[in-house]
Amino acid sequence: MEKLLSKTAFMHLLECPLRLWMESVRPELVPPSSAIDRQAMENGEQVDVLAQRLFPGGVKIEGFNRVGFANTQKAIAKGAKILYQPSAVADGLTARADILVRGQGKTWDLHEVKATTSVKREHPVDVAFQKMCFERAGIPIGNTFLVRLNNRYVRDGEIDVAGLLKEEDVTQDAARFEDRIPEFIEQAREVMSWGKQLTPAQLRTCSNPRKCAFLAAYLEAVGAGKRAEIFESDPSFDSEAIAQALGELVYPLHFLDYETFGGAIPPFNGFRPYEQIPFQFAVYVLDEPGGTPRTFDFLADTFADPSVELVDALREAIGPDGSVIAWNAIFEKSCNEGLAKRVPAHAKFLRSINKRMFDLMLIFKRKLYDDPAFNKSASLKAVMPVMEPDLSYKNLNIQEGGTASASWPILTDPKLPKAKRTALHRDMIDYCRLDVYGMVRILQKLDRL
DNA sequence: ATGAAGGCACTGGCCTATTC
């Protein structure tokens, strides 16, 4: 039987041809999905289920591809007016829609649900592919809509679906892509016919060679030749400019890092979709240059809005004077701004922190200190292992922020056995501390230049 | 996924230098 081209595969082509190739020709090389990716998928499923409540009384269609299509046809024949997750198969293409609603005459309106707060560039193409697939399969589509999150919605009690979601007509936007779909389909089939080894020309189709995880996985698999070149270190720096930038700092220095939790559906009252909820911090305080830092940790132990306790703990850690240092400080600043709104009694304190915040990342972003081994990235995960190789995430059970975030609901689940809770608590503290301690060490190194 | 900021290319207004 002919291999079907799914909407997912089609969209992966547009993201990066190497992704589609690897998933169809060398699936064993596909890098495992990150915690962030998994969270995005989970958000998608949750929002999709909620969106069905906007169109009550529909029939849930089981199965994908040919099975799903057969079930879709059966439901239509029985006179169903609203379908959840119906599939269509035609001309070697397959797509699964989120919601179909019987419209005027014989046509159906298609509602695509996205766990996003704004219409993205790829959404109209996505809808156009589905529409083509359903129509070729004999299910005519009238208007097409995008259902998405309303980022002004603030939860108050039970989720109000009509307030959380909003819908817009994308019929016109999708129609603009109709003519180009067949050409993309041809490209997809071409990419899927590439061999197990890629030619340089094929590799160059990668849409973002510097960051693409699929290109990296392929190069890793074909040989270690690239490795030495990537990790060769040859730092360059402007010590005068660095000294000038660091001259702004006022002791005692407070190094701060938050871990946050948040998703499409706000878990607590008072939060918007995707609003970040700080549940953990680590602070290192350096009273004088070259001294030994004092450390402070906070980690909320119940799954409830932790803002008040967190701010109380923060007041213990951060005094009224001295700089506050963070990496990509804009993130910590926005957390503080959110905390200030929820804990107005301490708003003044939180905003004073923001006024004396110093972003250590800017030294690297502005290339006052640069090293080819940073791989053109100024993230802490790129800089720290090069500048302080003995500090490594490799020995930790938690190695990235996304995992730390996902760990919080697990930690606070009352059903978690005590021994596991103790171990996870330790791991989460260790991870957060390493980020902060890395900043301490990097600053001390810059000071010595 | 968000959201703010930085980077970068481009635009338009203004000035100066050059040429007739």
Next chain:
DNA sequence: GAATAGGCCAGTGCCTTCAT
């Protein structure tokens, strides 16, 4: 003096980056 070309700067809009 008028017309044109080029340089400069501020403003813009789009894209990328970073944290979780």
